[in-house]
Amino acid sequence: MTIGYPNRKRQLQKLIQRLGLSDNVPIRWELLDLALTHPTLSAEANYEQLEFVGDSVVRLAASELLYEVYPDCPVGEFAAIRSILVSDRTLAEIADGYGMSQFLLAAGSAIRDKAGEESRLADCFEAVLASLYLSTHDLSLIRSWLDTHFRQRATEIIQDPARNNYKAALQEWTQSHYKVLPEYKVQQNRQIHNDEQRFTAAVWLQNRKLGEGTGRSIKAAEQAAAEVAFLSLYDQTSVRI
Amino acid sequence: MTIGYPNRKRQLQKLIQRLGLSDNVPIRWELLDLALTHPTLSAEANYEQLEFVGDSVVRLAASELLYEVYPDCPVGEFAAIRSILVSDRTLAEIADGYGMSQFLLAAGSAIRDKAGEESRLADCFEAVLASLYLSTHDLSLIRSWLDTHFRQRATEIIQDPARNNYKAALQEWTQSHYKVLPEYKVQQNRQIHNDEQRFTAAVWLQNRKLGEGTGRSIKAAEQAAAEVAFLSLYDQTSVRI
Numbered sequence: 001m002t003i004g005y006p007n008r009k010r011q012l013q014k015l016i017q018r019l020g021l022s023d024n025v026p027i028r029w030e031l032l033d034l035a036l037t038h039p040t041l042s043a044e045a046n047y048e049q050l051e052f053v054g055d056s057v058v059r060l061a062a063s064e065l066l067y068e069v070y071p072d073c074p075v076g077e078f079a080a081i082r083s084i085l086v087s088d089r090t091l092a093e094i095a096d097g098y099g100m101s102q103f104l105l106a107a108g109s110a111i112r113d114k115a116g117e118e119s120r121l122a123d124c125f126e127a128v129l130a131s132l133y134l135s136t137h138d139l140s141l142i143r144s145w146l147d148t149h150f151r152q153r154a155t156e157i158i159q160d161p162a163r164n165n166y167k168a169a170l171q172e173w174t175q176s177h178y179k180v181l182p183e184y185k186v187q188q189n190r191q192i193h194n195d196e197q198r199f200t201a202a203v204w205l206q207n208r209k210l211g212e213g214t215g216r217s218i219k220a221a222e223q224a225a226a227e228v229a230f231l232s233l234y235d236q237t238s239v240r241i
Numbered sequence: 242m243t244i245g246y247p248n249r250k251r252q253l254q255k256l257i258q259r260l261g262l263s264d265n266v267p268i269r270w271e272l273l274d275l276a277l278t279h280p281t282l283s284a285e286a287n288y289e290q291l292e293f294v295g296d297s298v299v300r301l302a303a304s305e306l307l308y309e310v311y312p313d314c315p316v317g318e319f320a321a322i323r324s325i326l327v328s329d330r331t332l333a334e335i336a337d338g339y340g341m342s343q344f345l346l347a348a349g350s351a352i353r354d355k356a357g358e359e360s361r362l363a364d365c366f367e368a369v370l371a372s373l374y375l376s377t378h379d380l381s382l383i384r385s386w387l388d389t390h391f392r393q394r395a396t397e398i399i400q401d402p403a404r405n406n407y408k409a410a411l412q413e414w415t416q417s418h419y420k421v422l423p424e425y426k427v428q429q430n431r432q433i434h435n436d437e438q439r440f441t442a443a444v445w446l447q448n449r450k451l452g453e454g455t456g457r458s459i460k461a462a463e464q465a466a467a468e469v470a471f472l473s474l475y476d477q478t479s480v481r482i
Binding site: 050 | 291
């Protein structure tokens with residue numbers, strides 16, 4: 001099942017080229033090989049430990065980029081955008097753009113598991129980021145190509161006319177923790193003092209009200225409710241698992 | 242309230258010396274100054290944005306150290322230990338050891354708020370780590386002194402004869418999210434096939450059973466239950482806020 005070392009190295013070099021990195025960069029090839037080895041292929045030598053490191057690497061890359069590009073962004077919005085950037089969905093999309101799965105060594109059972117594809121891609125992508133980070137102990141082999149993707153997504157989120165960033169971030173969170181979407185209940189207010197109070201939205205997760213907000217449109221009220229909910233979750237989670 | 246620049250710089254140099262760093266290292270002093278400025282002193286120019294970056298920096302420092310020192314540690318244990326290392330409690334303890342609060346510029350109202358002291362110290366400590374990271378874009382100004390603290394705590398957790406790491410990690414998590422401790426309910430089993438099943442413990446959070454485990458002692462059963470609970474929370478939180 002494993003590919004002989006010379007072939008494997010040529011394969012990995014191809015990935016490095018796709019990332020736009022030159023052949024001369026100091027890659028720790030044995031780590032990159034491990035990052036692209038699924039646990040079904042080896043119970044001991046696989047990407048799990050690197051993925052653990054990579055989860056911190058990608059978080060730092062996203063934080064540093066946001067800090068540089070949007071120095072005056074309120075911290076709550078930073079956190080909302082970051083949680084979208086480092087979500088399995090975003091990471092799997094980026095990995096897929098580089099055809100990462102064709103470099104992943106895995107048993108057939110894993111490859112046929114379509115339901116697990118997104119998290120598998122995100123996991124090995126995080127491991128690849130860790131292998132690049134550990135090659136130089138900085139983000140130089142990463143930010144040169146990852147910044148473009150993060151910057152584009154961050155711009156989309158920030159320029160979204162509906163400002164749905166908190167809704168999107170909250171949705172990622174509830175889907176990941178509870179496998180359900182949050183539910184919005186909206187009512188039109190009769191007596192209002194200003195236009196901003198025309199609608200009131202409450203966002204619910206199962207039987208728990210996460211937040212409430214008002215706005216001049218249904219969407220604006222929902223976004224306001226999502227913001228309250230997301231920021232309260234963010235405040236509560238000073239210990240991040 | 243603010244201190245004139247020459248004095249402030251001397252003050253910050255003192256902190257850098259305490260960290261064991263030489264005077265010649267390329268510190269971005271304006272960032273270190275910001276990292277030690279509380280929001281009560283300036284609503285715009287304070288440590289909040291840096292704290293956002295620092296939360297990723299400290300997580301990476303902990304991950305990289307654990308990966309180097311315990312290369313064969315199961316990933317779940319890595320995660321449990323890391324969540325203790327990056328908890329407000331641990332960070333505040335380390336910051337306190339350097340007398341960090343005497344360098345923090347804050348309004349009197351914040352300084353008198355004893356209840357908020359731990360998270361205030363942890364927050365500005367994360368911001369300080371960000372300012373050091375952003376000075377060189379690597380962890381060289383951080384790991385030279387932080388490794389000792391993390392290594393010592395990680396060793397204590399791993400060598401704890403009761404192996405209470407999952408209990409400790411779970412406790413940090415429930416306290417941070419729900420402001421309560423998890424509750425353990427233990428029963429002695431009558432008919433057992435082996436000694437490992439002498440006790441069964443279930444760990445509850447409010448009305449929700451988080452996990453169950455067995456062991457030859459009450460403590461071992463509790464730890465087994467905490468492990469199940471912690472790992473299931475870890476699996477559910479692929480999106481980390």
